[in-house]
């Protein structure tokens with residue numbers, strides 16, 4: 001399997017290769033994929049412009065300008081960021097509710113937005129579906145919007161489960177609240193643990209490929225017990241020099257400013273198909 005690409009950084013190449021080989025031997029039937037959505041399955045930038053996240057609306061731009069630099073600040077601890085993330089997400093959800101978003105507006109809003117999945121997304125989603133490999137999308141974005149993005153890209157396959165912030169509409173179809181516990185970038189561990197019952201459905205798949213763009217995404221598999229191998233891939237999209245060291249120390253593979261799914265695709269395609277005979 002070829003991991004040679006100039007965007008790829010690894011702290012321990014040998015260990016990564018060993019993990020991939022161990023996962024390959026166990027085969028696609030032992031694999032599950034857990035992935036963040038915004039800026040992981042979607043592109044960070046295209047033609048020099050930031051691609052919108054599931055939150056993006058003009059009114060939220062100001063909040064993004066204030067809080068996003070805090071989210072990615074390599075000089076602040078997660079503990080320091082936590083209350084500020086709750087503050088950010090709470091304000092965003094309040095703004096969305098104030099805008100009286102209508103359920104029937106979502107499809108058009110997504111169609112008119114420039115939301116974009118990463119290059120190679122179709123191979124990724126289709127391959128996982130074809131080989132019955134479960135894909136859990138774990139997003140601090142807006143679940144209804146991300147569902148619409150993958151539906152409009154024709155890759156919303158039955159192997160997909162989603163944990164995210166879902167909108168709660170009133171009987172007239174107007175947004176009135178968000179359902180359940182708020183998920184933000186740095187509390188995915190709690191989300192993972194509270195959804196552990198759901199994750200039990202894939203408990204017989206002890207090998208996990210985890211994809212994220214934030215250090216907070218590393219806890220997305222914390223609800224999965226008895227894992228044999230967890231291979232983590234981190235997309236380092238922004239503030240590269242400031243964050244490179246912490247990403248290399250935290251993710252097994254770091255992809256620097258790589259807007260493609262080339263490496264995840266190479267890994268999932270390398271897995272031995274479920275019904276092939278082991279050699």
Ligand SMILES: Nc1ccn([C@@H]2O[C@H](COP(=O)(O)O)[C@@H](O)[C@H]2O)c(=O)n1
Pocket residue numbers: 036037038039040053054055056060063064068071088092138139140141184185214
């Ligand atoms: N107003 C906001 C709030 C958050 N974001 C970004 O969304 C990302 C969360 O979604 P994941 O699928 O990545 O969990 C997060 O990284 C924030 O940067 C935003 O764009 N606007």
